[in-house]
Amino acid sequence: MKEVILGLVGVGRIGVMHANNIAAVNEELNARGISVTLRLTDVAEEHARSVAAGLGAEFLPSVEALIASGIDGLVIATGTATHPELIRAGVDAGIAVFCEKPVAMNVADSLPVLEHVQSKNGVVQIGHQRRFDAGYLEAKRAYQAGELGWIHSLRAVTCDMTPPPVEFLATSGGLFRDCSVHDFDILRWLTGREIVEVYAKGSNNGDPAIGEVGDVDTALAVVTFDDGTVGTVSASRYNGAGHDVRLEIQGSRNSLTVGLDNKTAMESAEAGVEFPNGESHKTFAERFDQAYRSEMAAFVELILGLRENPCTPEDAVAASRVADAAQESLASGVAVKVAFASA
Numbered sequence: 001m002k003e004v005i006l007g008l009v010g011v012g013r014i015g016v017m018h019a020n021n022i023a024a025v026n027e028e029l030n031a032r033g034i035s036v037t038l039r040l041t042d043v044a045e046e047h048a049r050s051v052a053a054g055l056g057a058e059f060l061p062s063v064e065a066l067i068a069s070g071i072d073g074l075v076i077a078t079g080t081a082t083h084p085e086l087i088r089a090g091v092d093a094g095i096a097v098f099c100e101k102p103v104a105m106n107v108a109d110s111l112p113v114l115e116h117v118q119s120k121n122g123v124v125q126i127g128h129q130r131r132f133d134a135g136y137l138e139a140k141r142a143y144q145a146g147e148l149g150w151i152h153s154l155r156a157v158t159c160d161m162t163p164p165p166v167e168f169l170a171t172s173g174g175l176f177r178d179c180s181v182h183d184f185d186i187l188r189w190l191t192g193r194e195i196v197e198v199y200a201k202g203s204n205n206g207d208p209a210i211g212e213v214g215d216v217d218t219a220l221a222v223v224t225f226d227d228g229t230v231g232t233v234s235a236s237r238y239n240g241a242g243h244d245v246r247l248e249i250q251g252s253r254n255s256l257t258v259g260l261d262n263k264t265a266m267e268s269a270e271a272g273v274e275f276p277n278g279e280s281h282k283t284f285a286e287r288f289d290q291a292y293r294s295e296m297a298a299f300v301e302l303i304l305g306l307r308e309n310p311c312t313p314e315d316a317v318a319a320s321r322v323a324d325a326a327q328e329s330l331a332s333g334v335a336v337k338v339a340f341a342s343a
């Protein structure tokens with residue numbers, strides 16, 4: 001049995017999910033002769049101790065203690081502002097790092113991290129889990145196989161049912177950086193093209209506290225790709241019908257929608273149409289359950305040298321460049337060119 005010890009830092013909203021997924025992935029990988037052990041830490045010690053106890057994982061009192069305990073991979077699921085120092089800590093210790101998106105609060109803060117990782121030949125996977133989602137994978141396959149022809153329009157949608165806590169939003173960098181960055185990443189990944197310009201608008205018709213911390217609850221960006229193709233990326237925190245993540249790709253030969261199934265969070269207005277008729281997803285954890293588990297399994301495989309890095313920090317920063325441009329456009333009211341400064 002090959003043994004892999006993962007050290008998880010941060011067991012908040014997404015960290016708890018990763019902790020559970022690591023336990024599930026361990027069971028799946030056992031059949032392939034791989035065993036995964038989890039150790040974890042969080043500054044909220046009592047909560048972390050109880051998460052650890054529930055999973056039979058070891059609790060350690062700090063990141064330093066976690067790293068010193070001899071882990072093979074560091075999983076970072078703390079708030080975005082802490083990512084740079086924790087990525088550095090993992091890379092400096094010579095261990096592989098999985099870090100939740102984004103690399104840092106913005107591109108300017110990400111570039112020194114990229115340089116550091118490159119100078120140390122660090123192995124860092126960023127958590128853009130949609131790259132593992134079966135629907136997005138099928139859309140990419142179909143596009144690359146020529147089944148859609150050339151793409152004339154792309155429409156990406158990401159809607160939460162309810163907003164995360166305002167305290168989280170205050171430090172999230174804004175709706176485009178926190179939420180739509182997943183769409184910017186997947187659009188680059190799927191089309192193999194760069195987004196070169198963004199024009200964004202937003203609105204605040206929900207809790208005024210969201211506006212007070214400088215964010216919007218709903219936004220839409222018109223994006224232009226380097227071959228002139230146009231698309232839209234929209235997001236909202238108030239989608240009562242359910243957690244709705246879709247991508248419509250319309251091409252000269254055929255069209256596909258990712259996320260259109262019985263659980264899609266909407267109803268048809270047409271008489272007699274009962275599709276979709278299932279219970280909608282309520283959270284991102286539910287919607288991307290399979291993808292989050294697959295990305296954690298991929299991290300274990302990356303540590304063992306069994307696969308290429310599925311999402312490098314360079315990939316993630318490229319998506320962040322688009323998110324930065326969208327936030328700038330939202331603030332200025334004019335279209336913004338995406339900066340392509342070399343990292």
Ligand SMILES: NC(=O)c1ccc[n+]([C@@H]2O[C@H](COP(=O)([O-])OP(=O)(O)OC[C@H]3O[C@@H](n4cnc5c(N)ncnc54)[C@H](O)[C@@H]3O)[C@@H](O)[C@H]2O)c1
Nearest residue numbers: 010011012013014015042043044077078079080100101102
């Ligand atoms: N990939 C996705 O779909 C997705 C979804 C949600 C969040 N995220 C990302 O995950 C990150 C965390 O988001 P969240 O919603 O889980 O946040 P959260 O605030 O719920 O949880 C963060 C946890 O980290 C702990 N923490 C903070 N600093 C720490 C430190 N220095 N050492 C140890 N513990 C520390 C906090 O106590 C908290 O428990 C963010 O960067 C966010 O962008 C990604």
